Amino acid sequence: MATDSALRLGIDLGGTKIEAALLDPTGDIIWRHRIPAPRDAYPATIKAVERLVHQARAMEPSAVNCSIGIGIPGSLSPRDGRVRNANSTWLNGQPFKRDLEAALRQTVQMANDANCLAVSEATDGAACDAQSVFAVILGTGVGGAHVIHKQLVTGANGVAGEWGHTPLPWMTAEEFKHAPCWCGRSGCIETFLSGPALVQEFNTSGHAKVESVQEILGMADPANRQALALMERFYDRLARALAMVINIIDPEVIVIGGGLSNIASIYSEIPKRWGRWIFSDMAAVTRLVPALHGDASGVRGAAWL
Ligand SMILES: [Zn+2]
Incomplete structure (x- = not known):
């Protein structure tokens, strides 16, 4: 469960790259890292996100309990929580949020990448x-x-x-x-x-x-x-x-x-x-x-x- 730590980790899963950034309470980025996105490989995608989260936690001691939000191409179906409509088609039909939460032993928030962009730009x-x-x-x-x-x-x-x-x-x-x-x-x-x-x-x-x-x-x-x-x-x-x-x-x-x-x-x-x-x-x-x-x-x- 994400907790009192005021740090927030954001992850942007794109078609060609996965980017992570750790934000302090004022919204300033204190750590940022980008890796190539695995293609056509669901388990490798989970592993790649897991590695990024571990890197973020290792960079900053107070990030151990940070909240985690992930933007994905596509969305989670309200019907069964599985990914749909992703042009990274290997994600479609997968219980990505549940599998990541199991791998990270933490709740994660997940939303469409355009939704993340819209909220970010309309907010500040x-x-x-x-x-x-x-x-x-x-x-x-x-x-x-x-x-x-x-x-x-x-x-x-x-x-x-x-x-x-x-x-x-x-x-x-x-x-x-x-x-x-x-x-x-x-x-x-x-x-x-x-x-x-x-x-x-x-x-x-x-x-x-x-x-x-x-x-x-x-x-x-x-x-x-x-x-x-x-x-x-x-x-x-x-x-x-x-x-x-x-x-x-x-x-x-x-x-x-x-x-x-x-x-x-x-x-x-x-x-x-x-x-x-x-x-x-x-x-x-x-x-x-x-x-x-x-x-x-x-x-x-x-x-x-
Ligand atoms: Zn189309």
Whole structure:
């Protein structure tokens, strides 16, 4: 059971990395560590998290009884507590919370990674002054979460904000032919806007090949038509996908987190494009901002769980 220790350990389990951070009572990070996430291996994932917790406890004597919160891609089913909807598909169907608690001999809090980001940014981040906030993760996976008055909206089915697995709106004929999603459906926003989706699309769109989005950005100068065309499609699709969010819940702030949130051009290019799709008679006043706590936002939100 988490106890009186005022320290909080947050763990952000991503598709490619697992990050841990120990927060003091004021919310300052006093220790932070990142390791690669095991792929396609459930027992190895448990072991990796266990090792991170032991490292945190060894670093700081008063962390022995710290609370532990974990953000995961996906969510726990209200039906049986097992993981569902994770793009780290080896977690799906597993009683991850129960198994981790058994391994650590301690209660842990577990929530969707986009929910952690939203809570972190609405509490003391880029959207701390807003009543209604939509947070988006653009990374290995794509997800969203909605916070009103700093409270997470979970929804009747526990799927509020699952923006990544709704179809890309106003699809072109070409986009209708896009590859299916791991979730079994077609047209999901994640299949267009995740990091791996961008890399794959780039590698099938011309002669040049890359391994990361960073490489594409490095090439996106006026001389490289392949990279420029890809970024243009990315901006256009993200603008449409966010305009749909504005048309439905009309938040004051949209915060972006995850690996792709570091693409600085997003925050100027998207608002130039989304007006065409927003059902309003005036220019949108919605603020589109990067997570204030950057890629530490997920881990901070997890710690606050
Ligand atoms: Zn999907």
